[in-house]
Amino acid sequence: MSNVLTKVKLPYLLLLPGFLFLFTFFILPIVNLAQTSTQTPIAGGDTGQYEQTLQFSNYITAFTENKEQFARSFVFALCATILALAIAYPLAYAIAFKAGKLKNFLLVLVVAPFFVSFLLRTIAWKQILGEEGFVVPTLRNIGIIGQSTTLTSTSFAVVMGMTYNFLPFMTLPLYASLERIDPRTMEASGDLYANGITTFRKVTLPLSMPGVVAGTLLTFIPAAGDYVNAAILGSPNTKMIGNVIESRYFKIVDYPTAAALSFTLMAAILILVTLYIRKAGTEELV
């Protein structure tokens, strides 16, 4: 019965190296982050030296000082997610059902922009929408926007940039679940007296729910923690929590507050994600 023995052990042996790695470089850092978040600077020590004082008020300070940025992060992320869903769903639908022989090619096109560094693309947006680009002067000339209105350094630009950056993350899972739908189920719905909109609402959308859930999560999570779009396309008035954390680490060197902010952000996202998955009732993600 040596087979049985190896069968029991083998999965654990396979898991061991990877999980050891994840434990050391993912779990341990998070635990360490939690510890740092309740520390205070050592009296008379150098910058960056802290001691554990279980200062839970770090959280309260961190949160109250940055309420606005927290709120903005979640609102921006939510807007970007909804916009991305609105753009990606028809796109994925067209590729899955209307593309014919071009299907694979279009799928490649969705992923292709990835290969131009996302920073280059974001900066390209900044320049296209900036004062020296052609969009702003044109819009001003035809009077759609006022002479002093700008497109960059606005909330609009930040949300648009995030929508743009995470669009493929939304499109691919949507495509994957739409592609699995048997088009005959939609025909059957039409046969059973449902019009186009009802068919979409009662058949197509429910069947593509796993893709909607996966896509929205893959967009919302990185968007909520993002600071690059806000840094490039925004202004000091559009700072997100990511920008605050980044500057606490690199500019102010206030690790406990930065850790408290990071931990709060992670906890908030995890709670939202859990509630969302519960509500959507899908377990295909995990």
Add this chain to the structure above:
Amino acid sequence: MNKQKDATIPTIPAKARLSRWFGRNLIRIYAVFGFTYLFIPVLYTFAFSFNDSGKSNLIWKGFTLDNWKNPCGAPEVCAALGNSIKIGLLATVFSTILGTMIAFAIGRYAFKGRSSSNLLIFLPMATPEIVLGASLLSLFLVFHINPGFWPTVIAHVMFCISFVVVTVKARIASLDPRLEQAAMDLYANELETFRRVTLPLVAPGIAGAALLAFSLSFDDFIITNFNSGTLKTFPEFVYTSAARGIPAQANVIGSAMFILALLIVIAGQFVGRRVKVSK
């Protein structure tokens, strides 16, 4: 085929025909707009790689091939690219090996702790990059490890593993268990079954996962920024030079990567189709 127009056949009025065409093609029109949105910055980047810009690549000054002829012309740009490629390759190799092993364990075996294993794989994907990057940096600092090349590689392996597991697991799940049973039935022992049947059939999934890992690593900025210290990767180079103007060479490298990737994919599809056609 000399059909005369038959007056008895009812014709559809032009206006109705137009609206029907529009209705049928609405989704296609929409898709064209979607792709335009996706590609505007790509085309912009490509166009400005030919800009005779001098230092700051903000305003179109004239067409030149100089940037393409001399992609390393701007200071640091090729060193940064080299760092990104080195880190990307190392991160790809390690994360693909570790992730594939985990995927086989989870995808193939029922064991105690399987669902918590799934959770451990899901968690890094549900954690914002900034938290991953920041927490890892704190850990390195606690152990007095200076940020730099290897800490960056470790960070990349860490966030790539989950994506590799998910990709390979999907491929394993689509594998018919009867194929492995058939191999065993045909005198292949466990090792031979794995080598001759399981591995070749899962290989496309592993290759896809490796490609994904490389592109995630190559394009990562946030996590890298926390752990690279004085080392500069290509995205970091772009970010730091954004303030004083990005040299057109960066556009050249971005465009070249794009074209290279597209060529690889198209070549792959072409080869795949040829294999299918040659009966």
Add this chain to the structure above:
Amino acid sequence: MADVSSATHGDLRLTRITKTYGDFTAVNDLSLTIPEGSFFALLGPSGCGKTTTLRMIAGLEEPTVGSIHLGATDITTKRPYQRPINTVFQNYALFPHLTIFENIAFGLRRRGIKDVTADVNKVLDLVELPHLAQRKPTQLSGGQQQRIALARAIVNRPALLLLDEPLGALDLKLRRQMQIELKWIQREVGLTFVHVTHDQEEAMTMADTIAVMNEGEIEQMGSPADLYDNPGTAFVANFLGQSNLIKGRIEGTDGDNLVVDLFGQKISMPKNRSHAVDKSMYAGIRPEKFRISLVGTPTRGNTLTGGRIEDVSYIGVSTQYQVLMPWGQEVMVFEQNDDGVPPFDKGDEVVISWEPNFTFALRGDDDVEAGLEVNPEELDEE
């Protein structure tokens, strides 16, 4: 490399095999001997344990209790690759990444045979597909894939060939053709075939011996003719073809015959065709054994009077009648259309008769519904 060179031969013996999954018993205390060289069928509905039995023979499952012997060798716990047994899988399980040639050569190569070309070509000729050697499995039709799966197994000349619903994925016409071909190939290569199926017609066409399985146990085993003519249980009577089962009482004996009372009418039947254990019994008569005559015309053999025709279905070779008997039961009668025209109409008052030798008797406490509710066409998803 698996050592199967000292290939064991001989009868396959399953001794008191039980297989449980948690609380569920898939196979219950099953003993069975399959003689060398025979074409043996395991027949039963979905979930009856036949596929589990097959997988235990193949080595893909281990029995919870019991042993499996091939000839004198105990193979109960041997790995699949250590057994001189090959399987034609349901849906064939051809390796999609290998050519047809390499698929067939797979087993030979694993056994360390260097020159496989001659063997592979010979078996490709046998299944009449030599021109497909360099194709990939996805480029083949279902029928072609089926033959390649067969070729891949028999090229190893196993002591035992297992076929798991091998024709299930084919359409009806192709299935009939493959049944004949399989039978021919079995005679040609002279191997022992064990065939698992839910299709009673397929089992009857091909097998020398059929074991009918139900709920993890063998209900009855015998030649197709034995099982059909003299089923031992209501399950077999209903699962293999159709049967009329009429409640009755054994009144006494008359030489080699039993005298039976069916709702007040006396019939007789041979003693040796009775499986009843006491006086209470069911009399079984196959629908095509019945004859119908109008009231007043002379009849032979056993006779039941007072019938009325309720329904007539003309189906070409025969006509099927539903006849309502005085005790409220509808019996089914198949009449050959020898003269082309259905001679009876709905509402006709009729007498039904049959030869006493065609009667079989089941236990009075048997479940007359057994084997009826299963749909023999549904795929086996064990």
